[in-house]
Amino acid sequence: MATYITVADVDATLGPAWVAEDKKSRAVMQANAYLTSLNLAGVDMDAIPEEVKQAGAELAKVAAEGKLYQQKTEGSLEAKTVKAGPVTTSKTFASLDSSKIIAQPGDVQFALALLTPWRSSPFAFSVFR
Template sequence: MATYVTVDDVDTKLGAGWEGTGDKTRAVLDANTWLTAKRVRLSDPVDDDVVMAGALLAQEAANGRLYADTDGAVKRERVRADTVEVETEYQDGAQAQTGALSMISDLLATYLPKTNGVTILKRL
């Protein structure tokens, strides 16, 4: 696993108390694991956008939201009571995502490998 962000980096970016009741060291481990799994390009020194994303990921991890349990995607739900009706239908494979994770994805967009599903093979 690569090291994109450290506890000191997160303390600098987010200030004291960013971890709430969570474990700082574990949160940073989770953030580095997430960044490694997404195959974010690692530079020396680590780009500021990646460090900021790592800090936000660590904060999400400290709050139990980075590698949180998820429920299965709702295919269809309908609730009807008198004249009030609520209907929910999610696409297959849909997952909830926090606003913070959306921001993190945008911060990392230029650092993530481009995948379009096409592989070009060259004969030697």
């Protein structure tokens, strides 16, 4: 796991009262794990850009609230009925749409927006000849 931010970085960005002292290191560790999982391209690890540090601070704040890796279980109940002559069949199921923008807290969306220059499309790939 790469270290994009430290507790000192988050304290400098958000102030020392962003969360209780005993929760800071775990929140920063979760933020670093999240940033690492994004596979940021072109970030100089010797001189981490301020935008990346700001994004890491936002992610650490969300992690401290217990919302960074929180699963969303909201969805809708859907039913489909098909009738062919005298035969009718019905199917009821739950639909969970995790692609909606509401699936992520606002601070995570802000952090991802700050990281846009270093993120690549998950559908892109490099071709070498």
